[in-house]
Amino acid sequence: MHERLTLPDWNELAGSDDRTLPLLGTALLIARDEYPQLDADHCDAQIQAHVDHLRAQVEALEPWPQKMAAINRHLFEEVGYAGDSEHYYDPRNSYLNEVFARRLGNPISLALVQIEVARRLGVPLDGVSFPGHFLVRLPVDDGVLVMDPFNRGRPLDEDELRQRARPHLNGETPDDRALFQILNPATHRAILMRVLRNLHGVYAERDDWERAARSADRILRLSSDNGDALRDRGLAYLKMGYKQGARTDLARYLQLNPEAQDAGPLRERLVELSSGSLRMN
Structure with a gap:
């Protein structure tokens, strides 16, 4: 039987190191600020249902890229998770309970679903705090496979990654060393803070200052x-x-x-x- 998910305490997170800071639990804690009746166990069960459906298929495959392709096919084609291009800045795209319910999200929330499912299946997927859109990365024999969760986990080659980075680097094309640094795995704390920065930006744009203050306050609970x-x-x-x-x-x-x-x-x-x-x- 799958254990119940206990959400962390906001007051204890600043003292947690990145190895013990729970990614899913804290993402749901962020969502509970907006949805006080959020059922964390129900959200966790939805992740576990994806995992249970995929386990036999993924375990039968050997290379990690093939395992990841099966995970992406299930999440994005069979279940129907998708990037919300029409209402990209809808705050619901940052709250995982809404992502599960609507099957719509932004790059980082869809990445959170991918990461949690993949890791429970033994696939070492990491997030990448890429400028612009959040990405995910998987180690392969000759480097890393970088994928775009907002576009059904589509793999991105080096040329496209360089072009995507340019507008955020004053038009400069990153060299190999700079690109390698950009593609470093994001810590759990960095991922969660980026979720909250996105929410702050959305609420500030809407002049919703109470929620904007709350989003900034939650960042300070993670990094005082x-x-x-x-x-x-x-x-x-x-x-x-x-x-x-x-x-x-x-x-x-x-x-x-x-x-x-x-x-x-x-x-x-x-x-x-x-x-x-x-x-x-």
């Missing part, structure tokens, strides 16, 4: 001195009218990043906050 998250939560607090929280976060951000490009304007805001002259807009 993350400068960007301190700034983002502080600015969201400003929009919400929570001046004390804004003052604390922005002061800490400037302490950690005194030479940041936005340090000047933020110092001015801190002075206004301290003097009580800040105008909300």
Whole structure:
């Protein structure tokens, strides 16, 4: 019988190292912020159902790329997981319970499904924090096989990877060393923080400052001195009218990043906050 899934505690995650930080459990914890009645066991059971369906087929195959092809075929062709191209920035694409229910997601949420299924089947799939769209990677004899979860796990060759990276590198094409570094496996903490950054960006764009602040706060539960998250939560607090929280976060951000490009304007805001002259807009 499959064990029940116990979600971690937000207050304990900062002290967890990347080897013990649970990927699926923390991703579902993120979703529970938005869906308090989320049934973690039901979500876990859906992953396990994919695994049970695939086990005999995957175990009969020898090379990892063939195993991965079988996993992708099941997830993307038989079950029907797909990238939500029509409503890419729908926040539901970042919440795993909604990904399971709708069979739609963004690159990183679909990668999370792939990774969890593959690893339970003994296939060492990792995430890649590639600029732009999140990818996954699988070790092969002569290097790594890189795949795009947003496009049904389609393999990507070196030329396409270089072209995809260029717009995020000031138009420069990465050389072999730079590309190798970009393709390093992402830690669990890095993956979960990217999920939360995506959510912060979506909610900030919608002027949903309470949820934007929550997303930044959750990043800080994973990495307590993350400068960007301190700034983002502080600015969201400003929009919400929570001046004390804004003052604390922005002061800490400037302490950690005194030479940041936005340090000047933020110092001015801190002075206004301290003097009580800040105008909300």
